[in-house]
Amino acid sequence: MNDNTQQLRKEYSQMPLLESEALASPFEQFELWFNQVLKSEIEEPYAMVLSTINNLTPSSRVVLLREFSKEGFGFFTNYNSAKGIQIVVNNHVALNFFWPGIERQIRVQGIAIKQTEEKSDAYFKTRSEISRVGDWTSLQSKELKNRAELEELFMLNTKYKLEPPLTRPDYWGGYIVKPTYFEFWQGRPNHMHDRLTYTLEENNLEWKIKRLAP
Numbered sequence: 001m002n003d004n005t006q007q008l009r010k011e012y013s014q015m016p017l018l019e020s021e022a023l024a025s026p027f028e029q030f031e032l033w034f035n036q037v038l039k040s041e042i043e044e045p046y047a048m049v050l051s052t053i054n055n056l057t058p059s060s061r062v063v064l065l066r067e068f069s070k071e072g073f074g075f076f077t078n079y080n081s082a083k084g085i086q087i088v089v090n091n092h093v094a095l096n097f098f099w100p101g102i103e104r105q106i107r108v109q110g111i112a113i114k115q116t117e118e119k120s121d122a123y124f125k126t127r128s129e130i131s132r133v134g135d136w137t138s139l140q141s142k143e144l145k146n147r148a149e150l151e152e153l154f155m156l157n158t159k160y161k162l163e164p165p166l167t168r169p170d171y172w173g174g175y176i177v178k179p180t181y182f183e184f185w186q187g188r189p190n191h192m193h194d195r196l197t198y199t200l201e202e203n204n205l206e207w208k209i210k211r212l213a214p
């Protein structure tokens with residue numbers, strides 16, 4: 001670990017997460033921590049682990065957070081991918097952000113809902129040409145015979161590369177994860193970490209804060 005990381009760790013382990021200071025809204029608490037991680041030197045702050053359920057077996061992978069608001073956490077993917085198919089069967093998912101160096105973890109549980117066509121279209125248009133070509137020829141999660149098959153596919157894309165499409169393929173787009181549960185974990189000295197959870201009350205409006213043993 002370099003000195004800089006140690007310094008960051010020290011700085012954040014001195015920033016407790018106490019009930020008296022935690023924001024009443026977990027969305028605002030997330031925004032506060034997210035703005036802080038963006039200012040730190042942590043790499044890939046947008047990377048989040050998305051867990052889905054494949055029958056009875058959990059399945060996790062990293063995706064990038066592309067949107068955050070009171071609506072939820074947005075990411076984009078291939079709807080025909082393994083995760084897309086799993087979400088059709090069971091849309092209960094979990095997200096995990098881990099920001100090493102500042103000793104913070106945020107866990108979220110929620111429901112994944114397809115993003116509106118308009119929003120997926122608008123985001124698709126902002127993607128780089130190479131990403132749009134990739135999206136149009138994506139076989140995400142399908143078995144390939146070998147690496148050569150992937151390279152052939154890339155070569156076949158020349159027609160797209162000459163004129164990268166601006167219209168979104170219908171199998172590609174966004175999801176919004178609407179949270180029902182949050183947990184904020186702050187590393188503290190002597191393993192006495194802070195863990196505050198936010199659970200949605202039965203009225204679906206208010207959030208109840210609880211502390212868990214680390």
Ligand SMILES: Cc1cc2nc3c(=O)[nH]c(=O)nc-3n(C[C@H](O)[C@H](O)[C@H](O)COP(=O)(O)O)c2cc1C
Pocket residue numbers: 044047059060061062063064065075076077078081082083084140141
């Ligand atoms: C840093 C990083 C960012 C990624 N971002 C995305 C993303 O935003 N969307 C996506 O579909 N896959 C993304 N991936 C690839 C996924 O982790 C995964 O391999 C892919 O979506 C296929 O997952 P599935 O077969 O479970 O559907 C990313 C991988 C890494 C390591």
